[in-house]
Amino acid sequence: MPFAASVLSLGTATILGGYGFGNGSSEAFGYSFGFYLIPQIVVCAAFWLRLPSFAASTETRPRSASENHADKAEYQAPTVQVDANEHPECREGAGALAPKGVPEAPRPNLFARYWRGEFPLATSYWGVNFLVNLAVVSLISALTEVFSLEGGFEPNSLFWFLVLLWLGLLVLLMWQVVGLWRSARRHAQRQRQANKTTFWAGAARVAAVLGVLQTAGTFIKSGAPQIGELYKIAFEGDPDIPPSELKLLAGGTELSIFGGIKYGLSNDVERLLKVAPAVTTIHLTSSGGRIAEAGKLLKLIRSRALDTYVPNECSSACTLVFAAGSRRSLLEGAKLGFHGPSFPGLGDAELRHLTEEWAHLYREAGLRSEFVNKALAVSPKTVWYPSASELLEANAVTAVVTGDGFALSGHEVVPSLAAIEREMRAANRLIDALHTTYPDAARQIYTTTRQGILAAKPEAKLREDVNDLLTKAIVANLARADDDTLAQYAALMSDQYTALNAKDPALCFQYAALGASVQVTSAFPQELITVETILNERVLRSARDRPPMQPEESEAAWASIFQSMTSDEVEVFSLEPSSVAPERHAKYCQVTIAIFKSISHLETRQAAMLMREIFLDR
Incomplete structure (x- = not known):
């Protein structure tokens, strides 16, 4: 037994x-x-x-008489x-054995x-x-x-x-x-x-x-x-995870979640959505947090068929929330970061089980299995940031966007002017140059940016406002730049008009006649945009009052330019832009190209003198 x-x-x-x-x-x-x-x-x-x-010890064998006698003796006096x-x-x-009457x-x-x-x-x-x-x-x-x-x-x-x-x-x-x-x-x-x-x-x-x-x-x-x-x-409030902030944007149609995904966040989001039923999009800026809480947010977003949008970075458990969106948009340059789950004290089998649950939720959202397996195989100590093309191919995002149509987000709180100044000067060399030469003009840009954040303006509109202020500052200082910069600007403008005329003569004419008021930057090749940015920075850093031009020198320089042109080209150039017929737009653009090319070939001081005259007349 x-x-x-x-x-x-x-x-x-x-x-x-x-x-x-x-x-x-x-x-x-x-x-x-x-x-x-x-x-x-x-x-x-x-x-x-x-x-x-x-078995051997219990095996039967013949018993001796003495053993039988001993057994009998033992039997006669049993113990x-x-x-x-x-x-x-x-x-x-x-x-x-107990006495009668005594309870047991x-x-x-x-x-x-x-x-x-x-x-x-x-x-x-x-x-x-x-x-x-x-x-x-x-x-x-x-x-x-x-x-x-x-x-x-x-x-x-x-x-x-x-x-x-x-x-x-x-x-x-x-x-x-x-x-x-x-x-x-x-x-x-x-x-x-x-x-x-x-x-x-x-x-x-x-x-x-x-x-x-x-x-x-x-x-x-x-x-x-x-x-x-x-x-x-x-x-203790989960001190290892940063706090989160919820903010309604775009007139209550968008909701920003900034910070860590802590226990209780889903309840806060649900309460806010009840008082703001017009919300259609959730902005996510988070380094991650608790997987279980992310799972609750996923269910909440999915139940309301909301869209999700990442303006900066969404990593770890945040990607689970992002995957809940009906449409999942990623701002150009923003990142999604993936790795496997972790929790202190969990064994390998428990982590495998948790990973399977996480993978199941990703697959339910439509992400490809190969991508999910690769993402969750990454060690929790590191983060994998797939490229935009990898995310699109895996259906992790449905679109990579420029930010148009979305309110500006990605800030924990509305930053101070000093914080905006630091961030913008570090990110944009033109703004840094403007701040160095004209700090008051730069502060106007910082103030406009902060007001836009407070008003929850769409990011594209806020970027447009900033670019308008920056362009006005550059145009206002073109004539005050140093000679070398202006001479190189003549060559740049010749190349820009050539590129525009080849693509669209009408657009080239408008740019030549109206100048900076026409938005043509997107039509320029990237190398010309880079050169223009470099020269604009030099304009802002070198801008200062210059000695007045001598009329005799200016007339002599223009005479040398016109001598190299035909009478027909001189006639076209002398016309008012409003009187140029559409069929002559290409010719007007060609004459403009020839003039700026001739200016760039002059001696530096003369070229700068003519460019200052052109910029002052605009």
């Missing part, structure tokens, strides 16, 4: 261990039972090895020894009897311990399902659940170990009195010590880190 019980217990424990490893949310239980198998395997193997000697621990009914004063003493309950070690060793080890462990594993497995990603995340409840769970396990472990130890001690005493081996008692004690060490290791590895992290989330 002991051997059969050992085999049965070993097989059952193996099944439970396999179940534990297969259930991603119960990795610790599988590990516990896998570790619990070690002493059982040792005991089972040892018992198996002892079977031959046991019956009853273990009162295993048969409490035979204790003195109990049952039939109450028997202690099962828990008290086990605690005192009154059960036989086999019952304590194979019966009570194993069945109690089975009940505990079943209970905890059921409870942990309540706290899956799909079930939400309540850190206060989960913290107290884990604290009480580990306290309960500590009390239970103490009860099990003390009871088993006492039962083993009683068993060893009886075996020694009977001059028999105490192997099983020793094996049970070894198993008890291993169980204590294994439980302590599990607590240090999993329990303590999880309880510590949950305490910070529930009672």
Whole structure:
């Protein structure tokens, strides 16, 4: 029977261990039972090895006359020894031995009897311990399902659940170990009195010590880190994650979420959406946060069929919220960052289970499986930023946009003028040059930017306002630039008109006649835009009052230009722009190109003199 019980217990424990490893949310239980198998395997193997000697010792053989005589003597004076621990009914004063009329003493309950070690060793080890462990594993497995990603995340409840769970396990472990130890001690005493081996008692004690060490290791590895992290989330405001700010934009049609994704954020967003039902788009600027809270936001956004938009960076758990959008827009230059999930104290199997839940939500949003697998395989210690083309191909974003149609966002609070100044001077060399030469004009740009942020202007409109102010400052200072810059500007304008005339003669004419009031920058090749930016910076940095022009020098320089032109070209150039017929727009543009090219070939001082005259006449 002991051997059969050992085999049965070993097989059952193996099944439970396999179940534990297969259930991603119960990795610790599988590990516990896998570790619990070690002493059982040792005991089972040892018992198996002892079977031959046991059988040999009980094998029948002829008995001698002296042995038969001794047996008779023993029979004539029998001595019956009853273990009162295993048969409490035979204790003195109990049952039939008790005097009549005296009530039988109450028997202690099962828990008290086990605690005192009154059960036989086999019952304590194979019966009570194993069945109690089975009940505990079943209970905890059921409870942990309540706290899956799909079930939400309540850190206060989960913290107290884990604290009480580990306290309960500590009390239970103490009860099990003390009871088993006492039962083993009683068993060893009886075996020694009977001059028999105490192997099983020793094996049970070894198993008890291993169980204590294994439980302590599990607590240090999993329990303590999880309880510590949950305490910070529930009672310290989750200090490792930055705070978040919610802000309505664009007249209440857009909502910005800036900062970390902490517990409770989804409730705040839901309350705000109830008072602002016109919201159609969620702006996301976040380095991430709690996965379970991101899951709640995902459900909320998906239930309302809202769009999502990233103006700056959205990483880690934030990408899960972004994936909920019906339309997912990414600003040019903005980033999405991906990596696998993490939480202190989680084992490999639990992380695999959490990763599978996260991947399932991505796939439900329409992201390609290959992309999802690659994204979640990234270590939590790093971040993978896919390119815009990779994001579009994987359907992680539905569009990469310029920001037109979206309010400006990506700021935790409305920045101060000093902060705007630092940011804009660092990002734009033209603004830095303007601030150096004309700080008052630069401050007008900073003030306009801050007012636009306060008014939640669309980013494209705010950028347009800033560019208008910057262009006016450049145009106002063209004639005050140094000679070298103006001579090079003549060559630049010749190249710009050539590019425009080749693309659209009418547009070239408008630019030549109306100048900076016509927006033609998008029609220029990138190399010309770069050259113009460099020269405009030089204009702003070198701008200062210049000595007046001498009329004689100006007339002589223009005479040399006109001598190289035909009479027809001179006639076209002398016309007022409003009197130039459409069929002559291309000719007017060609003459303009020739003039600026001729100016660029003059001596530097003369070229600068003519360019100043042109700019002053505009």
